[in-house]
Amino acid sequence: MRHLTQIMAVGLGLVSSSLLAHDMVPAKPQSQAIVISNARVHTVTDGVLANTDIRLEAGKIVAVGTKLNAENALVIDATGKHLYPGLIALDTSIGLVEVEMMRPSNDSYEVGQSNPQLLAVSAFNPDSEIIPTVRVNGITHAQVVPQGKALTGQSALVSLDSWTIEDALVATPKQFHLYWPTMGRLSHDDEKRKQQVEQYNQQREAIKTALQDGYRYYLAANANKINKIDNRWQAMLPLYQGQGQLFVHADSSEQIEQAVAMITPYQFKLVIVGGYDAWRVAEQLNEIGASVIYNHTLSLPMRKDEPTEMSFKVPKLLKQAGIPFALGFSSDWNARNLPFAAGQAAAYGLSQDEALKSITLDAAKILGIDDMGAIAVGYKANILLSSGDMLDPLSSKIEAVFIDGRQIDLNNRQQQLYQKYLKR
Template sequence: MQHSSKPVLFAALLGAICTTLAPAMASDIVPTPKQSRSVLIKNATVHTVSQGVLSNTDVLIENGKITAVGPQLTSQANSATAETSDTQVVDASGKHLYPGLIALDTSLGLVEIEMSRPTVDNAEVGYINPQISTATAYNADSELIPTIRFNGITHAQIVPSGDGIAGQSVLVDLDAWTIEDALTPSAGQFHVYWPQIKRMPEDEKKKAKAIEKNQQAIDQLNIAFEDGYRYFLSDKASGKDNKDEDPQSATNNLRWQAMLPLYQGKATLFAHADSVGQIEQVIALTKKYQFKLVIVGGYDAWRLASSLREVKAGVIYPHTLSLPKRKDEPVDLPFKIPSLLANAGIPFALGFSSDWNSRNLPYAAGYSAAYGLTPEQALKSITLDAAKLLGVEDLGAIAVGYQGSVVLSEGDILDPMTNKIEAIWIEGRQIDLNNRHQQLYQKYLKR
């Protein structure tokens, strides 16, 4: 009888924890229904990204797509509608219209409260997990999402954390009921965290042991990629699904089956690596298997420009607001690296490796504009260039045929002093800008 009370006590405790955490894990902001009315935004300063900045320009959005861009659009501008009773007309005189920003390398929707383990689901147990997708854990109802999009971010790449082959990421829009609603079609995205010795011990024995352990981790990755390649060759030769092989190898089959798009050239390898040594090892792996490659981190990527150009690799750089990684480096080097990448001719985009803090993405781009990038390059690095690295061709610019995901701001979206977001449309639907921060501000304003 004594031990019979333990399940009851455990259930009560678990219930109490869930009850306590539930309000913190769900947003009360209702997603906007699919666009039903055309949207005509008039007289804006339009930052097209692809065609420069256009003054006093109108933008027409219909059925989730941009259908016209130009001055004084009327009903004749498109075969559908413009200024009719079925059109939402927005006077944007004196205001700036931008493409929706794309936050790369985030754990948004996977982490709610960093210090509360039950609300953290950004990593899986194990070292080789190519079959894992963040889509299975993404919380479209996260309380953090409305606070992120308030700064003009309409889409985010949801990335798994961990060591080794951590799994696959997805691209989502930030106004949805479920992951099915949120998913934005993009190329496959596999993530590998390349091993590194974070801090080399001074003791010779400990140093040798750290080097050995690091090499073992690298060898384990090389074996996994070779196994995946052999499975790819077998699948290609047989011309049929290999899932029905020996049941004892079912786990391995699940892994290597998931990796087939990577070897087929239909997916991209996102390799998290910063140092010259790490990046060189990743490039060697890429050459061996002919992977499409994006370096995530890329602190030293500008030093290996010719090698990266040779394999046509891109870079997601998330360290703009970080300190230098080495004691003898200039304190402002992390701010300058985006311009060094641009000058080296390496395709790149800015990321922000965080959950709630990814809201600072536009300001990180603003810093890079103050340290070598032009404002146009900085904006492009978090819109069109970000979309291209994800294999998305109709996102990140204001042009005919692109998604109607745009942001209306009173000032410069990259400047925290003048940026004032007034409206956001995601695929033509105007979203609610209310969020937890706004609610708390109004609450304590009345105290």
């Protein structure tokens, strides 16, 4: 991949435009008040309210209650239906990957191991064909994350209905990503095993060196003694200044403990991504106020001797351990299964409300956002109207999606093909 700042031009030059652009027109800004009446409202912050109205104005929720004033408003009767907050998909490559098997359409990673200055969102394609297929399952926003080794760059939160990258961006604190090295299964051969351990230690040492270099640059910046700008460490200054977060991708207890030990001296705001064993090291994580994005809810167990349902139970274990967490889904097109991952977590220990919160309000909080992820006055009008339980793949049917009060076109390539072949 070329530098992420050049990605859009490269992708457009190498991939057919028919693969890059859907033909759903982004909705216009909300110009008329909307009242959705008589719904079963899943507020996330105040439980579930039966036969309740909400009023949307200028992209915000301005009222929640019964028999709300509908003057000069478009009224939508939602009797017998459910209202949910829009879902926030964490740790995705939506808009960075179009066709997984086509290298020119995969802009999710960069070469090298110290690229904190790179912005994944510079490669985001708001016209991706994948986006309409994801939002039809209720996902209104996605965290677009760079992949790779060690320090891979910065992620961003985007709206899934926009004309341009600038339109899509949602303001959040800076988000830096660090992929902790993995060693895999050790070889039975002594020499090969020694090489594996050495390579792992070298990778850890490289991360340590990078963090130290960044810290020295930060000290020099504070003392006005920088003689030559280094784009890598210049980009990381907000992290050392406490104005950003470090997302460390790690799963095993050993990885997480090593990451915490190395990072704690810098007092970074830490989020563990993956976090399969995070509940096992809850004391260390809670001590430094770390959060977790758990993304294995629909995966097989990490170890052969674990129960088959182990991956499903981890959200409950995180909850019991008192670790702030949200559910993620590390994918592009497959991120549309996020609500069903939450449903699976609910089937294995979380309550329905906790499961919904883990993909809405808790996801927003981890990203440092305080006006998304709930149906409450003052929150952004990111709303889903469903005729069934959104967390249940058998009954879920999203009928309408609103992003900032704008009703979104739910047409997509799959529906178009379905209609096409009905006529065959």
